[in-house]
Amino acid sequence: MSFPEIIVLVTAILLTITTAATPLLLAAIGELVVERSGVLNLGVEGMIVIGAVVAFVMAQITGNAYLGALFGMAAGCIFSLLFGFLTLTLVANQVATGLALTILGLGISSMIGENYVGQAGAKLEPIAIPLLSSIPLIGPLLFDQNILFYLSIFAVFGVSWFLFKTRLGLQLRAIGDSHGSAHALGISVIKTRYLAVMFGGACAGLAGAQLSLVYTPQWIENMSAGRGWIALALVVFASWRPLRVLAGAYLFGAVTIGQLHAQALGFGIPSQLLSALPYLATIVVLVIISRNKRLTLMNTPASLGQSFVPDR
Amino acid sequence: MRIELERRPSHSALFSILSPFIALGLTIIAGIILFTIMDKNPIDALYSFFIEPLTEVWSLHELAIKASPLILIAVGLSVCFRSNNWNIGAEGQFIMGGVAGSAIPILFHEWNSFLVLPMMLIMGMIGGALYASIPALLKTRFNTNEILSSLMLVYVAQLALDWIVRGPWRNPEGYNFPESRSFELQAVLPELLPASGRANFGIVFAILATIVAWFMMRHMLKGFEVSVLGQSARAGRFAGFSANKMVFFAFIFSGALAGLAGISEVSGSIGRLQPVISPGYGFTAIIVAFLGRLNPLGIFAAGIILALTYLGGEAAQISIGLPDKIARVFQGFLLFFVLACDTLIHYRVRFKFTDRTSSSVEGA
Numbered sequence: 001m002s003f004p005e006i007i008v009l010v011t012a013i014l015l016t017i018t019t020a021a022t023p024l025l026l027a028a029i030g031e032l033v034v035e036r037s038g039v040l041n042l043g044v045e046g047m048i049v050i051g052a053v054v055a056f057v058m059a060q061i062t063g064n065a066y067l068g069a070l071f072g073m074a075a076g077c078i079f080s081l082l083f084g085f086l087t088l089t090l091v092a093n094q095v096a097t098g099l100a101l102t103i104l105g106l107g108i109s110s111m112i113g114e115n116y117v118g119q120a121g122a123k124l125e126p127i128a129i130p131l132l133s134s135i136p137l138i139g140p141l142l143f144d145q146n147i148l149f150y151l152s153i154f155a156v157f158g159v160s161w162f163l164f165k166t167r168l169g170l171q172l173r174a175i176g177d178s179h180g181s182a183h184a185l186g187i188s189v190i191k192t193r194y195l196a197v198m199f200g201g202a203c204a205g206l207a208g209a210q211l212s213l214v215y216t217p218q219w220i221e222n223m224s225a226g227r228g229w230i231a232l233a234l235v236v237f238a239s240w241r242p243l244r245v246l247a248g249a250y251l252f253g254a255v256t257i258g259q260l261h262a263q264a265l266g267f268g269i270p271s272q273l274l275s276a277l278p279y280l281a282t283i284v285v286l287v288i289i290s291r292n293k294r295l296t297l298m299n300t301p302a303s304l305g306q307s308f309v310p311d312r
Numbered sequence: 313m314r315i316e317l318e319r320r321p322s323h324s325a326l327f328s329i330l331s332p333f334i335a336l337g338l339t340i341i342a343g344i345i346l347f348t349i350m351d352k353n354p355i356d357a358l359y360s361f362f363i364e365p366l367t368e369v370w371s372l373h374e375l376a377i378k379a380s381p382l383i384l385i386a387v388g389l390s391v392c393f394r395s396n397n398w399n400i401g402a403e404g405q406f407i408m409g410g411v412a413g414s415a416i417p418i419l420f421h422e423w424n425s426f427l428v429l430p431m432m433l434i435m436g437m438i439g440g441a442l443y444a445s446i447p448a449l450l451k452t453r454f455n456t457n458e459i460l461s462s463l464m465l466v467y468v469a470q471l472a473l474d475w476i477v478r479g480p481w482r483n484p485e486g487y488n489f490p491e492s493r494s495f496e497l498q499a500v501l502p503e504l505l506p507a508s509g510r511a512n513f514g515i516v517f518a519i520l521a522t523i524v525a526w527f528m529m530r531h532m533l534k535g536f537e538v539s540v541l542g543q544s545a546r547a548g549r550f551a552g553f554s555a556n557k558m559v560f561f562a563f564i565f566s567g568a569l570a571g572l573a574g575i576s577e578v579s580g581s582i583g584r585l586q587p588v589i590s591p592g593y594g595f596t597a598i599i600v601a602f603l604g605r606l607n608p609l610g611i612f613a614a615g616i617i618l619a620l621t622y623l624g625g626e627a628a629q630i631s632i633g634l635p636d637k638i639a640r641v642f643q644g645f646l647l648f649f650v651l652a653c654d655t656l657i658h659y660r661v662r663f664k665f666t667d668r669t670s671s672s673v674e675g676a
Contacts, residue, residue, distance in 0.1 A: 091659070100648050100651060103598075272475035287454045292455075
């Protein structure tokens, strides 16, 4: 193989990794903001799958993949309000409500998508950025991508800036660490948490749109395939820090693509074992990250998962 | 309009009983709206969903077949959830129980003894319990979040089952179909009343598990330990209870029951291993546990109701052409309403219609 051929091959592999990593990154960065505000939304899987089906169906109806993605985002956001209403207004148990959101999302999505299974769909085409996209290797990888890839990278740095450089971000983190004190300071705990939950829903909806408009441009029942749960694990892995989510998502993207290539090559390993690798890797990574109890406790938003009822 | 919550001085006994019924009522209303949107007569749809399966003897048998795994799993989960351990992976433990219990009838299919069936059931329970002890071990030893680890293990179990029925345990005389050999008679869970329908001993196990769990939670120190540690780990420590041992107890108890449900399903109603052995019982059981308010007796009733949604889904598909997916939507709605109505037990809900001029609208 000559050098240019190797470059082409490496670029192709790295491109598939970005495609596998982007939905994880989008969902995880949204959930990170939710958890930083002290809310644990286990319904990521449900919001992703709702986003995926709505994005696909609306892209088919309107004939425009961008409109599809927009509707997918809106659907994830609206769907997350159901979680918000129950856990924030009615102070229902967050773990149970998140599960309910996942179960309902999987049910509703398979009903909506029933007549669309197997249809070839519209695809979000790459947008090449002039000049930059012609750089070898880096060009096609970073500057000749679809809009959701650009958005996912922007979201990481945007969220990082928001959380650590803005007043509102500071307030959000304060709520997540001690909602009682934040309330006493006059910060509106419930309102901020609603906004955070909606942001998480919108991001998960976009992650779903990426699956049904970029990754595999069609609707497949349960196509999220546990990515919502992996995104939740990524947030823990990243110790609730945006840039580490970026690293984690790409690590998992690489594992996913690596096992696909290994399956293609055979090696005599059962394909099921290779398919299980991303899930096993999630467990291993969680074990390594959470091992140090004190460090984990220090990083975790202190009010995570606790309901808040303001005193009157 | 704003919604304000006011904590009740003590929990409302009235609403503890009423809330599941309110939730059921709301689910039915949601169903009527859904059916109307789908252009079906809601009365017909509700009839074929919730009444028709109850009108014939054979379908009551089918109800028992669907209800028993749900009840078995949910009873185990209720103890687990009460101790504040979140085992979300019952689906995986169900599968592993089915696989472990099937080892005898597949590997030693010529062995004919009255011991076969009891050993299968015990191995099923051990398989489920061992698989459930993985997240327990990771939680106690490495502080790993049990929600995520137990859920990831569901995907792993599904793939393991897929591998074993396509690979080592595939029926050698099965023309390459991805399934194991069919179980011999001595390995099949007997039917209760073969004259009238298919219901098997699974429902007896469900009844026994309900009684055992109810007795334990009500009359035994272990049940008290579960509740105390679940409500406050600190209080439990002062009482001399070990939180770590409780994690193992909760996971092994729920895993064993899920495993028993798995092998009962494989042996009693499928008769062989195949790539998919559960229509999501392990997840639906979570709804059953909450609808039953984490009380074994309530769970028994809730299990029958959720089993009805499975049967009703099939019936409505045949009789009025509704997609069978609608059962899962119903199940999801039901859990939402159950969780929402539980708020009524601890809080008074006030609707405020007056506008407040200040901008801090906490409840909006």
